[in-house]
Amino acid sequence: MANVVGSSVCRTAVDEGKPADWVPGGEKQTAVDPMKMFHELPREQLFITGSEAARESMRRANIDIAIAYPITPQSESMQQAGYLYDEGYIKEYYRAEEEIGTFSAISGASRAGVRSLTATSGPGLMRGMEAISSWPGARTPIIMLNMCRVINTPLAIQPDNIEMSFMLNTGILMLHAENQQDFYDFPLAAICASEQVDVTLPAVVSVDGFFCTHARGPVKVTPEEYKLPPRDGWRSAVPAMDNENPPARISRDAPIQKSNFISYHMHSSWQQEVFAAVERSAKYFRKYLGSLVEVVNPGAEDFIVASGCAVSQAREAVRQEGEKGRKVGLVKIKTIRPFPTEEIYEAVKDAKRILIPEFNQAGWLHKEVCSVLYGRTKGVIKNGPRVYGGMTMPTEMILEWLEEFRKEVK
């Protein structure tokens, strides 16, 4: 009795109160080559929140299924995803029971070969970490939007990106959006890179919650009548499951899923391949995003290296220093995994002072930068300023740290 009005087996658009001639929004869109979408299509400037930017990105991403569980500050974006489902831009969408269920279910969807999206924030991410850490080894090109917030006690809902440090060694591709524009562009680029046959890995686009998700900023978007091509589930590092012929094997190599019998050789070679795939993704991000980093004022003696919202504050500090006739460089890191080792080195190799401001207690970006510059540069790397738990980082704070740094390192 499928497709009959009122059927509990399969609800139709008419059951949802739509007219009989209703056409899903996604079916009215034209699929275009990703390079055309990123670099050729005209763009219109909107002034929208980060959550709305995520919505516009999802509208153009040809998403087959979205599954999420609400948590502040992610809820707003996935509410927007609900509107897209209603309009027919996302084919399937449901709210799971909680995050372990969400991230397990989205893994199953991705293994079945469809483009799968989820989203979360801080504590939700931590709750689902067991499932998340299984994604890369399962070679599931899931796209996850992560609106960062405090995870540690005393708990708060304010921005703090310490949770990103827990994903650094999982084999997931990681991008860190500076602003609303990035939160539109990065998910599209992440989808395209993650689904390449020599990558086939999940990707997380993180953004500092509230500062970006719940505030408006300028975003240049491509026309909504264009979307990315669909995912080709068979063009993948591991074959998709054939869900139409159960029972489906969740992996071509059965022992991979048999923890009692797995050999350490198999595990280690499998993991080596995952991390090699992370590195291979760099060429795609360079293609879609132009580069893994943005460098302002190359050749400066003083450099700020940052990711996420810290870039915006650093960018203004650099501008104000410029007004005073002082040249300060800035490296904006777009991709945390793959980490742009050579790009950072090239940018700061002659710098005397390197400042790394962050919105977390751990200083994980400082550690990452130190690990790639150790023994290669003579510049002094300073860890700070660091704010967390929702603290703000005014531009003046960065300027004061720069001034002190200049006194310490002549």
Add this chain to the structure above:
Amino acid sequence: MLIQDNLVLTRSDPSGMGGTQLIYRLKNYGLSAVNRPQEEINQIHWEVEVIKFKDDTVSSFEVCHTTELADKTLKFYTDKSLNEFIEKSFQYFEELGSLEKMLPQEP
């Protein structure tokens, strides 16, 4: 679409609280329009100050509550109402510039 005329700077709000600041400049006066994050999207609004520039740089200014345009921080809940105020302020700043030229100049 927000008015782009005389928009000299769009930047992340330097207070570090997130959001965007727009700075408009016409001669020595201008407007600072800031919107900051709100828990509910429909609470997002513009906070607008009339500002007076100290020199030629765009970030060297002080809040000016002594014009006829505004004696306090103004709030606008839509882009349309902000645009209307911006247009009105441009006319006022033009006239103010002309009037200030008529004042006796300090030696």
